[in-house]
Amino acid sequence: MRSIVWFRHNLRLSDNRPLSLAAKEGAVLPVYVHDPTLSLFPDRVRQRWRKRSLWELDRSLRKLGNRLHVFSGSSCEILLKVATRVRAERVYAFRGLTGEDRALEERLENELRKAGVSLHLTGFDTLYPPDLAAEGRSSPWKIFTPYHRFCRQSFLPEHPLPAPSRVDSLPSLASLGGEEEVGGAGEVVSFVGFEPGEAGAMHCLREFLENSLAGYASRRDYPAEEGTSRLSPHLASGEISVREIVQRLQESDAPGKDREKFLEELGWREFSAHLLFFHPEMLVDPLKKEWATMEWTSDEAGFLAWKEGRTGFPLVDAGMMRELAETGWMHNRVRMVAASFLVKNLGVSWQSGSRWFAERLLDYDPANNAASWQWVAGCGIDAAPYFRIFNPVLQGQRYDPHGKYVRRFLPELSALPDEKIHLPRKQSSSADWERPASSQGYPEPIVDLSESREAALRRYRRFRTLA
Numbered sequence: 001m002r003s004i005v006w007f008r009h010n011l012r013l014s015d016n017r018p019l020s021l022a023a024k025e026g027a028v029l030p031v032y033v034h035d036p037t038l039s040l041f042p043d044r045v046r047q048r049w050r051k052r053s054l055w056e057l058d059r060s061l062r063k064l065g066n067r068l069h070v071f072s073g074s075s076c077e078i079l080l081k082v083a084t085r086v087r088a089e090r091v092y093a094f095r096g097l098t099g100e101d102r103a104l105e106e107r108l109e110n111e112l113r114k115a116g117v118s119l120h121l122t123g124f125d126t127l128y129p130p131d132l133a134a135e136g137r138s139s140p141w142k143i144f145t146p147y148h149r150f151c152r153q154s155f156l157p158e159h160p161l162p163a164p165s166r167v168d169s170l171p172s173l174a175s176l177g178g179e180e181e182v183g184g185a186g187e188v189v190s191f192v193g194f195e196p197g198e199a200g201a202m203h204c205l206r207e208f209l210e211n212s213l214a215g216y217a218s219r220r221d222y223p224a225e226e227g228t229s230r231l232s233p234h235l236a237s238g239e240i241s242v243r244e245i246v247q248r249l250q251e252s253d254a255p256g257k258d259r260e261k262f263l264e265e266l267g268w269r270e271f272s273a274h275l276l277f278f279h280p281e282m283l284v285d286p287l288k289k290e291w292a293t294m295e296w297t298s299d300e301a302g303f304l305a306w307k308e309g310r311t312g313f314p315l316v317d318a319g320m321m322r323e324l325a326e327t328g329w330m331h332n333r334v335r336m337v338a339a340s341f342l343v344k345n346l347g348v349s350w351q352s353g354s355r356w357f358a359e360r361l362l363d364y365d366p367a368n369n370a371a372s373w374q375w376v377a378g379c380g381i382d383a384a385p386y387f388r389i390f391n392p393v394l395q396g397q398r399y400d401p402h403g404k405y406v407r408r409f410l411p412e413l414s415a416l417p418d419e420k421i422h423l424p425r426k427q428s429s430s431a432d433w434e435r436p437a438s439s440q441g442y443p444e445p446i447v448d449l450s451e452s453r454e455a456a457l458r459r460y461r462r463f464r465t466l467a
């Protein structure tokens, strides 16, 4: 058998079912296609990551006697051309989740069939099947808790497959034409706190299990702590499988409540994938249809200040201006506060914020990002109620009580005492307190928190009456 393995969002050798099946059956041509038509948003930040990750994948394949073939263009045209050229009988791949992915699979299957090649999609790269309808119905689940409970009771986590010990290459392969350089480690600028590739992902998991899983349930909300796994960029590129993570989690002797909490967060990822499968339009349209009529403001200046971390609210600015811009990642608590500030205090649409995150995040995941933005805005399924408006000052005081996170990313505020660090001047009860000279350049708050909160509530209530 001669097969092509089409690497999509699964840049790894371990627990890679398409690769394992193809390698067992005969010779394999591993292929990756940069397909600009598949990304809804520009992804320059992730391109650098992917380049490095592909280089790592190629190196691993070479150790097994094969190599990666990289192309740019339409996935369908390229796979068809390559399959014909190398006389492949099958193309193996995981199924994709987005509407574009699924339309592509249908087109590809038809085109390949005409050329006498079969497309074998070996299921989704998830823990639970995302196409699982709610119990006894054909519609998707609407509430996370029963969904997660049902999945856990119904599906035993699959054992991850080991990486194949050999991946035979196609004999006497002629030049394929149009191939690109896989890239090189040397070209790549470093990523703060992250090491792209499968080995980096496994290292990240081991570190987390050894050092941060115990205590995860209580520390995960504190952005200054190393309290979460930071596995998200690896999961987004498929450098590690979620089944591998769950297997290692179950083998860990960390306290049960920490393992449970972590499994629950992975469960939110599964739930988001489930929602995207049933609602491919959710990347741009509200899940609750009536929200299409919600009026958002066009506060361009406010949106710009938010993007540039100049809102005058230290927790929001530390996240937006520095952590996201410098590292391509942001702590979950800060994402929630920054997102709530944008859609509620500034009244800017969740779609604008979601797009900005999609362009900037290393871990951008279409399902997680859209589901989370919709959760914050209130238009998602099982979303936060509309009247829940995070107060960035109180959130900062609660989750960054000594200002360690804010000081790390906004050094201009580092001389402020703990009790003042989250307090923009206008919100202070002693309105005339003097800022240290070093913090003088830090902006004044761009909105009054209680006025903008009231305005948001009025906007939301008016919408609910009209909807």
Ligand code: FAD
Binding pocket: 220, 228, 229, 230, 231, 232, 233, 235, 236, 265, 266, 268, 269, 270, 272, 330, 331, 332, 333, 335, 336, 339, 357, 361, 363, 364, 365, 366, 368, 369, 370, 372, 373, 376
């Ligand atoms: P951990 O706490 O270690 O969690 C482990 C894994 O569980 C994560 O890597 C992730 O895959 C999953 N997970 C955790 N929390 C969530 C959640 N709330 N929803 C879905 N999955 C979750 N996550 C992304 O992976 N990509 C995104 O594009 C993304 N955009 C977001 C946008 C907003 C506005 C918000 C509020 C959250 C977003 N999240 C997104 C969810 C969450 O913030 C990140 O998954 C998390 O911060 C990643 O860090 P970690 O790997 O250390 O998480």
